[in-house]
Amino acid sequence: MRRRSFIASVAGCMFCSGLTPRCLGGEAHAQDAIDFVLPEGEKRISLVPALHYEKLEDKRLICRLCPRECRVADQERGYCGVRENRDGDYFTLVHSRVCAVHVDPIEKKPLFHFLPGTTALSLATAGCNMECRFCQNWQISQFRPEQVDSTEATPEGVLRAARHHRAQSIAYTYSEPTVFYEYMLDVARHTSRQGVGNVVISNGYISEAPLLELAPHLAAYKVDLKAFTEKFYREQCSAHLDPVLHTLKVLKRIGLWTEIVVLIIPTLNDDPASNRDMFKWIAGELGPDVPVHLSRFHPTYKIQNIPRTPVSTLERLHAIAQEEGLHYVYLGNVTGHKAESTYCPSCGHRVIERFGYIVNRVDLKQGCCIKCGESIPGIWS
Ligand code: SF4
Secondary structure, three states, rough: OOEEEOOOOOOOOOOHOOOOOOHHHOOOOOOOEOOOOOOOOOOOOOOEEEEEEEEEEOOEEEEEEOOOOOOEOOOOOOOOOOOEEEEEEEEEEOOOOOOOOEEHHHHHHHOEEEOOOOOOEEOOOOOOOOOOOOOOOOOHOOOOOOHHOOOOOOHHHHHHHHHHHHOOOEEEEEOHHHHHHHHHHHHHHHOOOOOOOEEEEEEOOOHHHHHHHHHHHHHOOEEEEEOOOOOHHHHOOOOOOHHHHHHHHHHHHHHOOEEEEEEOOOOOOOOOHHHHHHHHHHHHHHHHOEEEEEEOOOOOOOOOOOOEEEEEHHHHHHHHHHHHOOOOOEEEEEOOHHHHOOEEEOOOEEEEEEEEEEEEEEEOOOOOOOOOEEEOOOOOO
């Protein structure tokens, strides 16, 4: 593997005995580009048996964790770069190897109908099973574990850190949690038993069996629905649309709280017709109460030549989503916009007032609008 630049994140000390200012000051991660040099003898990977794979002949195997179903030869890795075949056995290389960590408002995930005003201990390892040309965290998602700085964080250490910082939930986020599945499962098992909520911030590219195994330990799932066309998924993400829609249907079937984010990119996925189809599909298959966040694009990673999404485009799509019957449609990355707040679909009262990631007021009583008593779906306590 050749040397290349990467963006370091990380906090080396947080899981030993609490966080230091270095760990939690300022932005989450990915600030300073430095040359990558793997220090001699330093191990940036762990080696923990992987789940959800089948052995084939000649020490080959097939990974069943996500819809890619990689066929992996001995000494090779799957597409995500964090799972390796060693002598016919499969291993995850990133169990407990955290490369980004921060305490974030839950609104930043974004989850708007989940414990508003609380914080989530947010963590990631290297790796992803998609390659989105507009990835905002490409500095960790598109690199192998040897290429990013990381620190050891056991499930027990994660729980201690969450308690130390009074975080009510743990969020698996920034990169793609599916590819650090075994670690996520162990942390979620350990911490959910102690009353901590676990939320997954994902592209929804996970196979059904592992999702069903993980779900009992989770409190919420946020899915990035990148667009509503196969063309977009194929050309912009090197992936497919149908498996993501299937994940959304599974989440609906099992009743796990779900919110959807759509990043609206001018000229690529902002056409009213396909977005109308998407909103129709969401309302029909998942119901009108699923929160949908329409998020503003900023030039990043491989898409530098498209300007930020006009707010008028977002507002137009917001109106279409409401026409299609969705009750909770939000605009993201447009700080101060009235569509950051939650409105009662029955009487129109603003039941949660937000400004950016700040929650100014919650007018809910036991999950109901204080004006008219309408039940507002979500997890409120
Ligand atoms: S999790 Fe990784 S190795 Fe497994 S199928 Fe998906 S991309 Fe391939």
